Amino acid sequence: MNKPMPVIESCSTCPIRHRAVCAKCEDDELEQLNDIKFYKTYSAGQTIAMRGDALDVVASVVSGTATLERAIEDGRTQLVGLLLPSDFIGRPGRDTLQYDVTAVTDVTLCCFYRKPFESLLKTIPHVQERMLEMALDELDAARDWMLLLGRKTAREKIASFLMLIAKRTVHPDGSVLGDTSRIELPISREAMANYLGLTIETVSRQFTGLRKDGVIGLDGNRTVLIPDLETLLLESGDDSDGGVLF
Amino acid sequence: MNKPMPVIESCSTCPIRHRAVCAKCEDDELEQLNDIKFYKTYSAGQTIAMRGDALDVVASVVSGTATLERAIEDGRTQLVGLLLPSDFIGRPGRDTLQYDVTAVTDVTLCCFYRKPFESLLKTIPHVQERMLEMALDELDAARDWMLLLGRKTAREKIASFLMLIAKRTVHPDGSVLGDTSRIELPISREAMANYLGLTIETVSRQFTGLRKDGVIGLDGNRTVLIPDLETLLLESGDDSDGGVLF
DNA sequence: GCTGCGCTTTGACACAGATCAACGGAGGGT
DNA sequence: ACCCTCCGTTGATCTGTGTCAAAGCGCAGC
Numbered sequence: 001m002n003k004p005m006p007v008i009e010s011c012s013t014c015p016i017r018h019r020a021v022c023a024k025c026e027d028d029e030l031e032q033l034n035d036i037k038f039y040k041t042y043s044a045g046q047t048i049a050m051r052g053d054a055l056d057v058v059a060s061v062v063s064g065t066a067t068l069e070r071a072i073e074d075g076r077t078q079l080v081g082l083l084l085p086s087d088f089i090g091r092p093g094r095d096t097l098q099y100d101v102t103a104v105t106d107v108t109l110c111c112f113y114r115k116p117f118e119s120l121l122k123t124i125p126h127v128q129e130r131m132l133e134m135a136l137d138e139l140d141a142a143r144d145w146m147l148l149l150g151r152k153t154a155r156e157k158i159a160s161f162l163m164l165i166a167k168r169t170v171h172p173d174g175s176v177l178g179d180t181s182r183i184e185l186p187i188s189r190e191a192m193a194n195y196l197g198l199t200i201e202t203v204s205r206q207f208t209g210l211r212k213d214g215v216i217g218l219d220g221n222r223t224v225l226i227p228d229l230e231t232l233l234l235e236s237g238d239d240s241d242g243g244v245l246f
Numbered sequence: 247m248n249k250p251m252p253v254i255e256s257c258s259t260c261p262i263r264h265r266a267v268c269a270k271c272e273d274d275e276l277e278q279l280n281d282i283k284f285y286k287t288y289s290a291g292q293t294i295a296m297r298g299d300a301l302d303v304v305a306s307v308v309s310g311t312a313t314l315e316r317a318i319e320d321g322r323t324q325l326v327g328l329l330l331p332s333d334f335i336g337r338p339g340r341d342t343l344q345y346d347v348t349a350v351t352d353v354t355l356c357c358f359y360r361k362p363f364e365s366l367l368k369t370i371p372h373v374q375e376r377m378l379e380m381a382l383d384e385l386d387a388a389r390d391w392m393l394l395l396g397r398k399t400a401r402e403k404i405a406s407f408l409m410l411i412a413k414r415t416v417h418p419d420g421s422v423l424g425d426t427s428r429i430e431l432p433i434s435r436e437a438m439a440n441y442l443g444l445t446i447e448t449v450s451r452q453f454t455g456l457r458k459d460g461v462i463g464l465d466g467n468r469t470v471l472i473p474d475l476e477t478l479l480l481e482s483g484d485d486s487d488g489g490v491l492f
Numbered sequence: 493g494c495t496g497c498g499c500t501t502t503g504a505c506a507c508a509g510a511t512c513a514a515c516g517g518a519g520g521g522t
Numbered sequence: 523a524c525c526c527t528c529c530g531t532t533g534a535t536c537t538g539t540g541t542c543a544a545a546g547c548g549c550a551g552c
Binding site: 435446449467 | 499500501502
């Protein structure tokens, strides 16, 4: 179903070396992280952790996609985060997990036991620095998402989501935005619905609508063709964005 | 309209000394912050800063309430944060502001120029530590809010909002949760609507509904009586919460 | 005490998206 | 090749919330 998981020898060859919590580390600091890290893999669909679990381990996503989910009694659920490679799971200074974490594709995590990691935070300022940066970035992303959930129409929500994926898609040649004309959706219709505060039926209808209007093309369920990124951006509702993409 | 602003002599007598970014500072560290801080006040309704503004100054809210807002072209706006005393405005490492910041009551800010503040971050680990803690807390709050915006009904949204205010209300006697039977809403119906992803008409109708059902009482527009916090919690949709209130 | 303005409430109606239900199509197991 | 299951699509209808409109209420200024 998937390509075999790449074997990672050491931090220096790690694919997320320059984007994860370790991004700012010097070689000697990296060494310290290297000493206490360990890898764990999960297969698609598997639960990584559940709300209320003891938070003994924190981790970075090395490859694959996972979701962060919040649920209420009657079955309603809201996806509150999409964890792509380099994203961080868990938080120092808290001992139970607040969300359900699920692997949606096969996932490899670079894990640390929380306690030693917390000690390292104090001795390696570059890790804490990077953690703060990442937390603030996620906070901004969460706030943009609040605008989407509170005020955007279904069509705008779908368009915004596609823009998000397009922006985070790394292409085979390594470029990030070069050819965004073809993107792979990392999650199912159901997960998308949960992310966007919609039902799967509405998601499906909006996809059909955007296709009929020529904004996107569909090639199977998971592949979306974007003939013109500008048009899609317009549909997303946040044009005149100040234009800052990253 | 308001009580006169309290004059703050030094950090040691500051009302937010133990909750703001400086919470973990030792006396000598506090001294350093003290040296570069300055106060600024805004009156109710005034714009503190706008999206796109250069972010030369970062600040903590000392007293009053401000809002963090995101807008799209056609006038739709979404409140993405409620800034109460001890909350932080601005972020190190970014040079333009992402949101509109508005004072909803008279507000006093404890300000720092961003550049020197960033330098201090590197030399005073306790500030960075606290910033990280606060950023992660806000991230959790933002995610809970995403659940609210994406999945809750109008009535649940209002109930959740009232719970939020009840929890953060500090009573005259200094207790936090003691007598929550009477709370003051810090913001107008319009701001509430923008916070909850509703219209003011719906907000109004839900207030009326909750009153008719005896869940709350109203005393004027800004004062809400809560006969039974349990009942309100039930209406908010996140009972079986794990019960952790703080 | 009146007048006018802003905020809130209430009412009538419209509509986007939810809900309920049926169908289609791809992939895997036998 | 067949069936079965899972996922996505499409259709018909319902409903919660938005929209448009008007009326109530409190408060500042004259």
